[in-house]
Amino acid sequence: DVKVTQSSRYLVKRTGEKVFLECVQDMDHENMFWYRQDPGLGLRLIYFSYDVKMKEKGDIPEGYSVSREKKERFSLILESASTNQTSMYLCASSVGQGDTDTQYFGPGTRLTVL
Amino acid sequence: GQNIDQPTEMTATEGAIVQINCTYQTSGFNGLFWYQQHAGEAPTFLSYNVLDGLEEKGRFSSFLSRSKGYSYLLLKELQMKDSASYLCAVMDSNYQLIWGAGTKLIIKP
Numbered sequence: 001d002v003k004v005t006q007s008s009r010y011l012v013k014r015t016g017e018k019v020f021l022e023c024v025q026d027m028d029h030e031n032m033f034w035y036r037q038d039p040g041l042g043l044r045l046i047y048f049s050y051d052v053k054m055k056e057k058g059d060i061p062e063g064y065s066v067s068r069e070k071k072e073r074f075s076l077i078l079e080s081a082s083t084n085q086t087s088m089y090l091c092a093s094s095v096g097q098g099d100t101d102t103q104y105f106g107p108g109t110r111l112t113v114l
Numbered sequence: 115g116q117n118i119d120q121p122t123e124m125t126a127t128e129g130a131i132v133q134i135n136c137t138y139q140t141s142g143f144n145g146l147f148w149y150q151q152h153a154g155e156a157p158t159f160l161s162y163n164v165l166d167g168l169e170e171k172g173r174f175s176s177f178l179s180r181s182k183g184y185s186y187l188l189l190k191e192l193q194m195k196d197s198a199s200y201l202c203a204v205m206d207s208n209y210q211l212i213w214g215a216g217t218k219l220i221i222k223p
Contacts, residue, residue: 106156
């Protein structure tokens, strides 16, 4: 079974703090993704990575950065947290096979910025 | 722009059948996914359609019509554990997933 883990299920931070969200997958997947999920909206892609040290902007990268130093780990960084970044953050990974590429999700981190 | 539409919420009775619709307008099409997401949990993969027609997997079936930009997820013999949100997602020409907002399905005894 694919296992995607995220460092925290719940996190509370203050405005202006630097926040690190960690994601680890154990299936040697090439692709990794960070989404945020807000009520009434679909999953929105923040950043993704197709290889180690490689990153691509998604639909809403502003205010975020990422790091992929090792294949199994993909980190999301909020440089200076703001209240509008309060959300559920979901990490996903996939093998990387084009059109049949199923994404597998971690349990999510519910971040509250006060 | 790219758009995925699905109903916000549906209610059904235990033991019954429910159909959740999804319509899409995307730049290109490389398949449509359905995911199930229980409250507070991660989405889990249910089905993938890339060709027109019906794919059956136990109590769940998924249908696709590419010419109409339309899919549905059919759930039979509903159980209380089927109460969840169902997410429709389309893979576009860049192999990026475009997500619908999800349909919250409420099952009543």
